[in-house]
Amino acid sequence: MKQETIIDFIYEEAFLLDTMQWSKWLELYDKDARYWMPMEWNQTDPMMQQSLMYEDMLLLTIRVERLSGERTFSQKPKSRSHHILQTPKILEFNEEKDLFKTWTPFTYTETRGDILERFSGWASHDLKLVDNNIKISLKRIDLINFDAPFSNIQLFM
Amino acid sequence: MNKYENNKKAVQKLVLDKSVHRDVYINEEIFKLEMEQLFPNVWIFIGHASQIKTPGDFITSKIGNQPILVSRHRDNSIHVLYNRCPHKGVKIASEPCGNTGKFFRCPYHAWSFKTDGSLLAVPLKKGYEGTGFADTAASKGLSKVENVKIYKDFIFARLSKNGPSFEDYFGDSLSTIDNMVDRSPNGALEIVSSPIRYMHTCNWKMLVENQTDTCHPMVAHESSAGTAVKVWEREKVNSVSKDTPIAVQFYAPFMSPYEFYESTGIRIWPNGHGHTGVTGSIHQDYTDVDGYMEQMVEKHGDEKAKQIINDVRHNTVYFPNIMVKGAVQILRNFIPISVDKTLVESWCFRLVGAPQKFFERSLMYNRFINAPTSIVGHDDLEMYERAQEGLKSDGNEWVNLQRLYDEDEKHDVTEIINGTSERQMRNQFNAWSKYMTLNMSEKLEAAE
Numbered sequence: 001m002k003q004e005t006i007i008d009f010i011y012e013e014a015f016l017l018d019t020m021q022w023s024k025w026l027e028l029y030d031k032d033a034r035y036w037m038p039m040e041w042n043q044t045d046p047m048m049q050q051s052l053m054y055e056d057m058l059l060l061t062i063r064v065e066r067l068s069g070e071r072t073f074s075q076k077p078k079s080r081s082h083h084i085l086q087t088p089k090i091l092e093f094n095e096e097k098d099l100f101k102t103w104t105p106f107t108y109t110e111t112r113g114d115i116l117e118r119f120s121g122w123a124s125h126d127l128k129l130v131d132n133n134i135k136i137s138l139k140r141i142d143l144i145n146f147d148a149p150f151s152n153i154q155l156f157m
Numbered sequence: 158m159n160k161y162e163n164n165k166k167a168v169q170k171l172v173l174d175k176s177v178h179r180d181v182y183i184n185e186e187i188f189k190l191e192m193e194q195l196f197p198n199v200w201i202f203i204g205h206a207s208q209i210k211t212p213g214d215f216i217t218s219k220i221g222n223q224p225i226l227v228s229r230h231r232d233n234s235i236h237v238l239y240n241r242c243p244h245k246g247v248k249i250a251s252e253p254c255g256n257t258g259k260f261f262r263c264p265y266h267a268w269s270f271k272t273d274g275s276l277l278a279v280p281l282k283k284g285y286e287g288t289g290f291a292d293t294a295a296s297k298g299l300s301k302v303e304n305v306k307i308y309k310d311f312i313f314a315r316l317s318k319n320g321p322s323f324e325d326y327f328g329d330s331l332s333t334i335d336n337m338v339d340r341s342p343n344g345a346l347e348i349v350s351s352p353i354r355y356m357h358t359c360n361w362k363m364l365v366e367n368q369t370d371t372c373h374p375m376v377a378h379e380s381s382a383g384t385a386v387k388v389w390e391r392e393k394v395n396s397v398s399k400d401t402p403i404a405v406q407f408y409a410p411f412m413s414p415y416e417f418y419e420s421t422g423i424r425i426w427p428n429g430h431g432h433t434g435v436t437g438s439i440h441q442d443y444t445d446v447d448g449y450m451e452q453m454v455e456k457h458g459d460e461k462a463k464q465i466i467n468d469v470r471h472n473t474v475y476f477p478n479i480m481v482k483g484a485v486q487i488l489r490n491f492i493p494i495s496v497d498k499t500l501v502e503s504w505c506f507r508l509v510g511a512p513q514k515f516f517e518r519s520l521m522y523n524r525f526i527n528a529p530t531s532i533v534g535h536d537d538l539e540m541y542e543r544a545q546e547g548l549k550s551d552g553n554e555w556v557n558l559q560r561l562y563d564e565d566e567k568h569d570v571t572e573i574i575n576g577t578s579e580r581q582m583r584n585q586f587n588a589w590s591k592y593m594t595l596n597m598s599e600k601l602e603a604a605e
Binding site for chain 1: 213264271321322350353354355356357358377380381383384385387388389392396402405473501502513516517520521523524528529530532534535536539541573
C-alpha cells in the first residue's frame with residue numbers, strides 16, 4: 001500500500017460526510033470501531049474521563065438512522081456539514097502490524113436553518129486493513145475548545 | 158418598561174392556578190427581577206466540597222448573574238465570597254477551579270486577601286493614611302456571603318438577609334441527596350471530572366419544568382430512544398453478546414408508555430421541590446454491578462441496603478435551578494445567562510468506595526443524555542427553542558399547566574400524585590411567585 005492511499009482515504013471520509021452519504025460513511029468503519037470526542041486536553045481514557053462521544057457501530061448506526069426519522073424534529077430543517085482538512089500527517093505506517101495512524105488538523109462547519117457554527121480541531125485516525133480494504137478502527141476528534149459550552153452538534157466531524 | 162419592578166401584584170398575576178403568563182419566559186424585565194429577587198432570596202447550589210479538598214483550593218460559581226468564589230481556608234473552613242475585588246471590582250478568580258496558595262492576589266493592583274476573604278495587604282499603604290480607609294467596605298476585604306450551608310458536602314448559599322432557613326426551604330426534599338450519598342459504601346461522593354456544558358437558547362425555567370414532564374419522553378424522544386430500540390432489535394441477531402447494551406438500557410425506558418409514568422408517581426414538596434419516579438422509574442432495570450450489593454449490605458444491613466438501592470427516583474428538582482438524579486449520580490445545574498439563554502452544566506459524582514463501573518456508567522449516561530452531542534439533548538433543545546419562538550405569538554399569552562389539576566389542591570404541601578400530573582410545574586411556579594416577591598417593595602400609588 002502507498003502512503004497516498006491512506007491520505008486519499010481520509011479525504012474520502014470527509015467527502016462522504018459532506019455529501020451526506022451516511023451508509024457509505026459507516027462502511028468505512030471496522031465492526032469494532034469507536035468514534036471518540038474527548039472533553040479534556042490530552043485525554044487518555046475515553047470511559048473513566050468525561051468524553052462528549054465514545055460510540056460503537058450500534059450507536060453510530062442509531063445516529064445515522066435518526067437523522068432521517070420522520071419524527072426527528074431537530075432535523076427539520078436538516079443540518080449540513082463542511083470539512084476543510086489540512087494534508088493528513090502519517091504518524092505510523094506499519095504494514096507488518098497492520099496499523100496506520102494519521103493526524104489531520106481540520107476546520108468543521110455545521111449549519112442548520114439560519115445558524116452556522118464553526119469548530120477547529122485535530123482528527124486522529126487509527127486504520128487497518130480488512131480484506132484488503134482500509135477500515136477505521138478509531139477516530140478521535142480533539143477540539144481546540146473541547147470544554148466550551150456548545151449548542152447542538154448533530155453531525156460528524 | 159417598568160411594568161413589574163416594585164410591583165408585587167403585577168408579578169403575582171403572571172401565575173394563575175392552572176396557567177402562567179408567557180412573560181415569565183420571554184420578558185427581559187422579569188429576567189432582571191429574577192436575578193435581583195428570586196435567586197438571592199433562595200438557596201442556590203454553588204459547588205461540592207470535594208472540589209476544594211485542600212487549603213488554597215477554590216472554585217468559581219454564580220448565584221443568578223453574580224460571580225461567586227468558594228475557597229478552602231487554612232483551618233479547613235469553607236468560605237463563600239463575592240468574586241470581586243473591593244478596590245475596582247475586578248474578578249479575583251476567573252478559572253472554574255484551582256489552588257491560590259496562601260492568599261488571593263488581585264491581578265490589577267495587587268491587593269491581596271486571605272483565603273477567608275479578609276484583606277491581607279494593599280500596596281503603597283501610605284497613600285491611604287488619613288483617608289478614613291478603615292471605615293470603608295474596601296478595608297474589609299472580599300465581601301462574604303453570610304448565609305451558607307454545607308449539607309453532606311453540597312454547598313448552598315442564600316444572598317439575601319431575609320429569606321427561609323436552609324432546613325425550612327428544602328425540608329424532606331433533601332432525602333434525594335441523602336439517597337445519592339448513601340449509595341456510596343463509604344457514605345461520600347466525589348467530583349473528579351469537569352461538567353458537560355451545553356448552551357441552550359431558551360429560558361432556564363423551560364429546562365427545569367422539563368425535568369418532571371413525563372408526557373414528553375415517548376413523544377419528543379421517539380426520534381432518539383425510539384430509533385435506538387428499533388436499531389437494537391434489528392441488529393442484535395448479529396451481536397456477539399445478546400445482553401442488551403447499557404446504552405440501550407439507558408435509551409429504551411424513555412419510550413415507556415403513559416401508564417408507566419402514571420403509576421410510578423410524582424412526589425411534591427413545599428417551596429417548589431419535587432421528583433418523578435416514586436415507586437419505580439426509568440432507572441430501575443439497569444444490570445446489577447458485581448460485588449456492590451455485598452458492599453452495601455455489609456455497610457447498612459440487608460434491609461437498609463435494599464431500601465437505598467431500590468429507591469430509584471427519576472428526576473428531583475431542587476427549586477429553582479438544579480436537578481439531582483441519585484440512581485446515576487448526576488446533578489444538572491441550569492444557569493440563567495439571559496432571558497433566552499441558559500447554560501446547563503451536568504456533573505457526575507463518583508460513589509467513593511463503590512466499583513468503578515458506577516462512575517463509568519454515570520459518565521456514559523451524562524454523554525448520552527446531557528451533552529451537546531446527545532441525540533436526546535437534540536430532541537429537547539429543539540422543543541425549547543420552538544417554545545421560545547412560539548411564545549412571541551400574541552394569539553395566546555398563556556401557557557397551560559392544568560394536567561390533573563384539582564381545584565382543592567393546596568400549595569406548599571407534601572403529596573404523592575399521579576406521575577403524569579403537571580402539578581410539580583404548578584408547585585414550581587407557586588414558589589417562583591412567592592420568592593420573586595418576598596422582598597419586593599410595593600410601588601407607591603403616586604409613582605404610577
